[in-house]
Amino acid sequence: GATGVPVDGDPGWESALAAGTINDRRDAYADRAAEPMGLLDRAPESGRKRVRWRAEDVIHFAWSADPEFVYEGGMWRDIPVHVLYQRAAAAEWGNGVALQRTYDAMEWTDTIFGRYVYPQITNLHRIEPGGTEFPMLIMDGSASQGLIVHEILHQYAHAILANNEWREGWLDEGLASFLTTWYAEAQGEPGVWDRSLEAARTRERMLQTQPIATPGAEFVDFATYQAMTYTKPSLVFRMLREMLGEPTMRQVLRTYHEQNTLQHVTEQDFRAAVNQVTGRDYGWFFDQWLHTRNRLDYGIADARTRQLADGRWSTRVEVLRLGQAWMPVELQVGETLRTLDSREQRQAVELVTRERPREAMLDPRSVLLDMDPTTHRAAIR
Known part of the structure; x- marks a missing residue:
């Protein structure tokens, strides 16, 4: 398997085919003639073969070959999907498992970014744990759904949208x-x-x-x-x-x-x-x-309530911003939720509820990267 599509030679998929279909997309770049590279002009030696791949609009590339690879293939929409795995890993990768998980990852990623612009995607079993990514080719140490999703996402975040990974x-x-x-x-x-x-x-x-x-x-x-x-x-x-x-x-x-x-x-x-x-x-x-290294640190300094003449409860909560960073923060009192957007280091907030509230809580959904969430809850006096 490799970045690009095979334009010359036999990649060996047919002889390794265990399930599915093969679509090598050799015509993906048919309207543009290949540039002569001046390499490997002689015929391959006996017992060897030559396979030439072509890829356009890529920031780097990779290929992998192993006589023990098993091939399964199919189509996600109009995109050929190639899965290559070690024969010993058939129980984890085979019978369409890794293939379907690759489809699912492509579907999810499409809902996030939009159209996949390359002519194929290959999911290849590597011998080391973890994963790595190249345009049109992901290498995974396992067939776990989360790992496949992560590496497929890199087809956009790093390949199609090519940032400098060393700088950013x-x-x-x-x-x-x-x-x-x-x-x-x-x-x-x-x-x-x-x-x-x-x-x-x-x-x-x-x-x-x-x-x-x-x-x-x-x-x-x-x-x-x-x-x-x-x-x-x-x-x-x-x-x-x-x-x-x-x-x-x-x-x-x-x-x-x-x-x-x-x-x-x-x-x-x-x-x-x-x-x-x-x-x-x-x-x-x-x-x-x-x-910056500025830290976010909100806390509740005080929370007390009193009953109004109409039977409702008015609760006053004093919120502190102890860190240098600032974010809008949600405050929950009983069933009432309010977003606080003041940048002041100390703010007092009053909320009215039908029932007497027992607790005030900041960031109830635990969204903020606040260094000390232990100060987010306070019993209401």
Whole structure:
């Protein structure tokens, strides 16, 4: 399997076919003659073969060959899907399992970004754990749905939307991590954000952070690089989704794709899509979360209630902003929910409820990357 389509020679799929159909799309670039490369002019030696692949509009490429590969193939809409796995992994990958999971990943990603513009997609079993991505080719250490979704998302976030991963790794790895967890959330999996939130909050409390926008080579160690490139950006994208609303966030992602397909992209392109779709300038959000180490820290200082003459209850909650960062924050008192958007370090809020409330709570859906959520709840006196 490889980036591109085979234009000369036999990739060996037919002899390895275990299930499905083969569509090699050799005609994908038929209207453009191949450029002579001046390499491998002689015929292959006995016992060897030559296969030539062609790809256009790609930022890098890869190929993999193994006589033990088993092939399964099919079509997702009009896109050929190739699955290659080690014979010993047939129980996990075979019988259409990995093929269907690749279809599902392509379908989900299409709902997020829009049209897939390459002529094929290959899901290939690699011998190491984890995964990696190349245009038209993903290499997965397992056939887990989450891993396949993550690597398919990179067909957009890094291949079709080609950021410089060494300078702005968060723009593909952070975005793909966010969307992978969003996929799990959409499937009804519980607590999908909890582990990332706890890991990121621990680093915030221990001051083990650097700005997300730090170039890759400038992180102090690999663990910090991973946390600032994968985990924290995924939570920042989630905060953006919750602040804008899911329909608006979907439109942002589609606009980002439509306006930058097969182009090199930077933070400014994503910012532009957000501002265009919302009609507002969200520079403060990106400046704060990508370019500073400012920490978010809200807490409830006091909460007390009194009964009104009409039988309802008026509750006064004093909210503190202890960190340098700011975000709109939800306050729940009883069944009443209000979004607070003051940037003041201390604010008093009054809410009226029918029943006597027992507790006041900030960020009840646990969306914010707040370093200390233990101060978000208070019994009402």
